[in-house]
Amino acid sequence: MATHPDPARRSFVIEEAVEILQRTPAALDALLRGLPPAWTAATEGEATWSPFDVVGHLIHGERTDWLARTRMILERGESGEFDKFDRFAQFRDSAGRSLDNLLDEFAELRAANLRDLAALRLTGADLDRRGRHPALGSVTLRQLLATWVAHDLDHLMQISRVMARRYSDEVGPWKAYLRIISGTAG
Amino acid sequence: MATHPDPARRSFVIEEAVEILQRTPAALDALLRGLPPAWTAATEGEATWSPFDVVGHLIHGERTDWLARTRMILERGESGEFDKFDRFAQFRDSAGRSLDNLLDEFAELRAANLRDLAALRLTGADLDRRGRHPALGSVTLRQLLATWVAHDLDHLMQISRVMARRYSDEVGPWKAYLRIISGTAG
Numbered sequence: 056m057a058t059h060p061d062p063a064r065r066s067f068v069i070e071e072a073v074e075i076l077q078r079t080p081a082a083l084d085a086l087l088r089g090l091p092p093a094w095t096a097a098t099e100g101e102a103t104w105s106p107f108d109v110v111g112h113l114i115h116g117e118r119t120d121w122l123a124r125t126r127m128i129l130e131r132g133e134s135g136e137f138d139k140f141d142r143f144a145q146f147r148d149s150a151g152r153s154l155d156n157l158l159d160e161f162a163e164l165r166a167a168n169l170r171d172l173a174a175l176r177l178t179g180a181d182l183d184r185r186g187r188h189p190a191l192g193s194v195t196l197r198q199l200l201a202t203w204v205a206h207d208l209d210h211l212m213q214i215s216r217v218m219a220r221r222y223s224d225e226v227g228p229w230k231a232y233l234r235i236i237s238g239t240a241g
Numbered sequence: 242m243a244t245h246p247d248p249a250r251r252s253f254v255i256e257e258a259v260e261i262l263q264r265t266p267a268a269l270d271a272l273l274r275g276l277p278p279a280w281t282a283a284t285e286g287e288a289t290w291s292p293f294d295v296v297g298h299l300i301h302g303e304r305t306d307w308l309a310r311t312r313m314i315l316e317r318g319e320s321g322e323f324d325k326f327d328r329f330a331q332f333r334d335s336a337g338r339s340l341d342n343l344l345d346e347f348a349e350l351r352a353a354n355l356r357d358l359a360a361l362r363l364t365g366a367d368l369d370r371r372g373r374h375p376a377l378g379s380v381t382l383r384q385l386l387a388t389w390v391a392h393d394l395d396h397l398m399q400i401s402r403v404m405a406r407r408y409s410d411e412v413g414p415w416k417a418y419l420r421i422i423s424g425t426a427g
Contacts, residue, residue, distance in 0.1 A: 067411040071279055075404065081271035086264050086397075093257055191414040198413035205412050208405035209421035211272075212398045218261065219394035225253040226391050227384035228377040235395035 067197050069177060072204045077169055079207040080162035083110065086214070088155055095154050097221050106214045110157045111145025113210060117164035121203045122171055128186035128196045129175070136187045253383050255363060258390045263355055265393040266348035269296065272400070274341055281340050283407050292400045296343045297331025299396060303350035305330075307389045308357055314372035314382045315361070322373045
C-alpha cells in the first residue's frame, strides 16, 4: 500500500466492485424508464446502439457472461475456454419487448447474480485463479470481475453520449464547451 | 419534418428536454448515494474532477446558470450579458459537506427550477429569443435549454468514465475492449 498513497488508486477490492454492480440497474432505471422513444431509440448512426439496445446487451451479459465465466474459472481453470460472447444477441432477444420490461429483467438478473457471487465467498487466492478467453488468452478472475464493473460504466457512458448527441446541432455555439458532443477527449 | 425522417433526429422539443432534466438527479442518486469515497473521490489525475466535485458543479449550475440565463433572455434579450459561470465554485461550496447532502440539494434545486421553467409557459417564439453569452456571443433560449440537457449527460458520462478508470489496470487484457478505458472514440 505504501506505493499507492491515493486510496482511489488502490487495487481491486471485491466489496467495492459490488457497490457499483448493485447500483447499475437502479441508475439505468432512473435515467431511462418512461423516456419517450425519441431518446431511447436514438443512435449515433448506422450500426451503432440505442439505449434500448444497450440494456438488452447488459441482460445478455448477465445471462451468459459474468457468472458463467466466474464458475468456469473456479471449476475448470485454464483447461476450458469461455464461450464467445454474442455482441448482437440483443437484436434478437429484445425484439418486440418494451424498455421497461428489459429494465425489470436486467435488475432481476443482476440481483440474482450478485447473490450467487456472494455465495461463492471468493478469497484472494480465488481472484488470482485463471481462465482462458477465446481471444485474449489467459485472464484472472480478478480481471473478469473488474471488467464487469468497467463494462457497466462503459455502457452508462455510452447511453449518456448517445442521448446527448441528439442535441449536437441544437446546442449551437455551446458545442465548443461540451466534450460529449465535440468529441474532445478528457 | 419530411427532411428528418428519423424521429430521434428531429429538432428540439422542450417536453423531451424536460424528460431528461427531471431524471438526472435520481439517476445520479441511484449511482452515487452511499458509495465509498474510493469511488466518489476518485479523479483522473491532478486538476480533474471527482464524482463529488461534479455534483457540486451541477448544483452551482442550478443556482446561477440555467434559470437565471433563461430569465435574462426573456427580460433583457441581448441588451444584457450573462454572468460568467464559475467552473470552480464547487471547490469552495462543497467543502466539508457529504455527497448525500449534495445529492439532496441538487434534487431540490432541479425540481424547483423545472417548476419555474414550466410556469414560464415558453412558446416557440420564446425559444427563438436571444441573449448574449460573455464568450460565445449571441445565443438562443432554445440553445441554452438544449445545453442544459447535454451538460447533464456530459457530466453523467464524466462520472462513469472517472469511476471506470479506477480499474484501468485491474481489467488486464480486457482493456482493449473497453472504450471507456482505452480512450478509443466511438
